[in-house]
Amino acid sequence: xxxxxxxxxxxxxxxxxxxxxxxxxxxxxxxxxxxxxxxxxxxxxxxxxxxxxxxxxxxxxxxxxxxxxxxxxxxxxxxxxxxxxxxxxxxxxxxxxxxxxxxxxxxxxxxxxxxxxxxxxx
Numbered sequence: 764x765x766x767x768x769x770x771x772x773x774x775x776x777x778x779x780x781x782x783x784x785x786x787x788x789x790x791x792x793x794x795x796x797x798x799x800x801x802x803x804x805x806x807x808x809x810x811x812x813x814x815x816x817x818x819x820x821x822x823x824x825x826x827x828x829x830x831x832x833x834x835x836x837x838x839x840x841x842x843x844x845x846x847x848x849x850x851x852x853x854x855x856x857x858x859x860x861x862x863x864x865x866x867x868x869x870x871x872x873x874x875x876x877x878x879x880x881x882x883x884x885x
Contacts (some may be wrong), residue, residue, distance in 0.1 A: 770847045777853035780865040782877035792840040793833060795820075797852040797881045798871070802844065809842065809874055810820055820855050835860050842867035842874070 773883060785792070789811070796808050797817040808814070815823045833839075839861055841849040846866060853864045867874060 765864070770850060773850035774846075774855040775865045776817075776857060777850050777864060779846075779868040781868050782874050785840060785867055785874075786877070786881070789840075792838045792865075795839060795841045796871070797841055797843045797848050803876050806844075806871060808873065812842075817843065817852045820852045821859055824856065824861075825859060833861075836863050837861065838863045838865075840867050840872050845870040845872055856869075 789809075794814040795808060795810045796803060796814045797820065798808075798814070799816050800814060805813060839853075839856060841853045841856070841864065843849040843852070846869060849870060853866050856864045869872045869876065
């Protein structure tokens with residue numbers, strides 16, 4: 764299986780949420796930026812996002828951890844630069860027990876385009 768196959772499979776498993784719908788309902792979600800910290804420093808992030816790099820997602824989050832405020836049905840939106848890493852992270856979250864995971868369509872680049880067009884950049 765190639766990386767492209769893994770990403771394609773993740774895109775099928777993890778539903779997408781449009782920037783427009785997310786902008787209207789963002790307070791309903793736990794928002795995770797799965798990019799590396801250096802990317803965030805260079806480009807910024809979406810307001811209220813928690814940075815958990817894709818490679819650490821399963822170590823930082825669990826449906827079985829009593830010390831965190833997330834449970835299996837917590838609504839989660841993941842994003843990266845364009846959507847591929849977020850799909851992989853979303854698939855991992857589903858595999859470890861989270862049942863309400865979505866990928867922000869277009870990632871941070873899509874959000875910036877949407878925000879510029881609608882003047883919602885935060």
